[in-house]
Amino acid sequence: MRTDFPAITERRVAERPAVDADTFAREVVSGYRPVVLRGQVAHWRAVAAGQAGPRATAEYLAGFGGGTPLEVLIGPPDIGGRFFYADDSLTGFNFHRQQVSIGALVAELLRYAETAEPRPHALYANAATAPEHLPGWEAANPLALGIDAPARLWIGNASSIATHYDTSINIACVVAGRRRFTLFPPDQLPNLYVGPLDHTMAGPPSSMVDPDAPDLARHPRFADALAHAEVAELEPGDAIFIPPIWWHHVRAFDRLNVLVNYWWEHRSGAAFVALVHAIWAVRDLPDAEKAAWRGWFDHLVFAPDAGRAADHLPDAARGIMGAASPERTSRIRQFLTGMLGRS
Template sequence: MPPRCQARTDAVAEGTPIRILEGIRADALPLEMLLAEGEPVVLKGIAREAGLVQAGAHSVHDAMTYLRRFDAGMPVQYSFGGPGIGSRPFYNEDFTRLNFEVRRAPLAEVLDGIADHLDDPQPPTYYVASLLVERALPGFAQDNGLPLAAYGINAPASIWIGNGVVASCHFDAPQNLACCLVGSRRFTLFPPEQIDNLYPGPFDPTPGGQVVSTVDFDAPDFDRHPRFRDALATARTALLEPGDAIFIPSMWWHHVRSLAPFNVLLNYWWRSSPAFLSSPLPALHHAMWTLRDLPAREKQAWAKLFEYYVFGDAGQAGAHLPEQARDLLAPIDETQARRIRAMLLNRLNR
């Protein structure tokens, strides 16, 4: 079934094309190169032999039947919104509530709901996001996944199932490798430094657990969001067909539009740092709590301190000290990580 025509024009459809690599095999992923370059890349056709890709090439019905074969029957969490949300899980007018409901039901029931509205010009939105494959669809990844474990990467596969959903522009802290299995998707990416031109929304609530841009990419309001024009000048775009994958580097903003009446994507998140290093996001929250509202002169002093100890050369702060005296100024190891965690918990609990 061909993709439905979009009700509105995507303002960012004509960005700079993302680089495409052809002929990459799943057992020869160029991960070191991708991580070293830190740029988005499309891996054309890397998953074209996946079982679900093959089933979806026949029909939506065959794709859904294929998925049902692996369904463990457990309730899954999904987003549901009426036709009025325009397939865009987002906010109400004043950004105090979300415009959709979070529901739980067996995956088979979600698939039935999508199937009932395949021909609707504007269907209700069904969106299963970031569902761990191992628990919900045991055995699925064996014929549909990428062998990241062979590269020493512990990245459990997550699956995304829905109809023509628009995922608002957001960033993820980990590296991301996403495979389009059914339907086509348009990805629009922006480098991390574009954050102020993307007008991020509230920390809570969020449509998917992460801060999203408040700009409507279908109909940007440049009076309200004038700097979005600057973001558009940096936009990178790619249209993924079934079997294609995209590498999204850590912290890159990405807007994702599903273009078919039924769409499935498989993705892998992983961090390039050791597991004993905590996520930086709690540090951001803590800094907002403790530093953001200080007087300007104090903030400038703390900014210099952070530049010296955190954002500058990692070896600079302790370079003038004997090695045995560097303590936290030396590279963090697992023992130090546990000590820092205990210290922070103790202070926060006072």
Template sequence: MASTDRLEELAALEIADADDLRRFARTCRPAVIRGRFSTWPAVAAGKRGGTEALAYIARFDAGLSAEYFAGGAELGGRYHYGEEAGGFNFMRETASTAHALDRIAGNSGRGNETVYLGSLPVDAYFPGFAEENPCALLGADVRPRLWAGNRSTVACHYDSYDNLACVVAGRRRFTLYPPAAIGDLYIGPIDHTLSGQPVSMAAGASGDEAYPRFAAAQASAIVVDLEPGDALYLPKLWWHQVEALDPVNILVNYWWDGFAAGPDSPYTAMLLAMIAVAERPEAERAAWRAYFDHYVFRPNGHPLAHLPEERHGVLGPLRDGNYGRIRTLVMRLLRGG
């Protein structure tokens, strides 16, 4: 069974400003921030009802088109892979956001299909929304995205950025798994995905016979229910399944990486390591693991702690110009120089 104990400890956490959130982000733990966005006009509209919330969002519509997911009632709102390899159990459609929002509103009464409109940059699609519904927990350069739809279950996935998810209308249930659970979640292909990130084949599936290790992941799971005005801080790489529980559900989220030293991502480094290391003999992989631990993960501290800082060379602080020096070296090596 999933645990809520660790979640309850975090539910009362006070995160008052961006500095508090940055300090907490260093722990790489999720946190619930109850009622933090209850003063948003969008949330007030959501508390009056789903159609009221959609009408409020529509006030800001810039008239653009967007892709959205659509599925029949038999889907039960669970967007996932289809029965055949390479397929999905839903349709991707493109229309104006006004049409998509009207379709979501219509479905809320009929229930004969589900529509899911996701990850729309608010500044482009709904200009003015962010100014009426501000977030003081992040810098002005971190911009919101909007998600709206009917009842749905979004497959368990991870994000490569930190995530602040703010519920505007409807209830959301997040089922969280720590990064270390990846081996027990039976992850699908990384190059054939529902919406950019690989997903768990086991989470939300019926029957455990095909995924015997999933029980270990379930033992580490955390489940949280969010009401309008609540927010969830979700660290990067935490796996999460997201259930929208009401006929109309709206969420605003913010993605950012507060600890990036430059434009290069850890994911890019992992992909390069896959082609450089993954299929070498087991004993050689173990040797390289020792080097990665020593130079990258540093469980015993800085690899040149035994030398004065002035002798650390490119292993000195990245902010002192070593980011660019190492990047130049890497690019030269990739070019065969």
């Protein structure tokens, strides 16, 4: 294990050796904590190529040509690999997007890697689904953890991805290069200085603070977030499990980095929609009225026994307050569509 990662905190993510599918579901996914799985994908052919160096990695990736072009983020050398907003106005980004074939991408990355150009452009293929973009990848590199989700590839040179969260369960597997994950528990939200909710780089909102170089004069509460941060340093063959809504900053250190991740059980996407609607519908009410609605939210949503709030009603009359089911989901969608149309 390398020890030359720049240090942020001494608090480390919990670790365990590789697990089988049953143990993964029973002991890892069932917990709401990040876990490093050392050597989980060390058997992959892709990892063997990654450990053999940039040329072997590039040649292995190019062998999966024939898919559709990938969306690649391209940033100028002066961003130092940190994909972010262009300036304090937050109206634009410091990169542009381009559709690039896998062959062209890895050829350019290999050129940068072998010429050791001191300030290359930052290149980053963003969540390319294997079935579309690298057909045959999943058969050659099976995860075997019982996950019903496509593999997504993240391919680039040295990069820094802003602290963000996912609404789905996530497992990320390092194929080539070294990566550092800095994770923050969900309760650190107030200390992360979240950026715009509706103008983001890749879906979820991001923290405005760079954990590698925080400006604590501008963002003083971030010191509290750092005190609760957990760090995982991953080598090729390692994986990390990240629960939904856990914030994570990802830094790739080498000149050709490959990561594969899987998102499944999209649990919290609708919750974010509800949050945004609550900003419009609830946040600006008079304090007394807002407190009254907080009682509703506590009773029907947040209380430990919220699922029993309609037990006094006959089953057939519980409607949208009933137990979770496909029928209730359909009924809620219809109800919301009608309500929003009148609001």
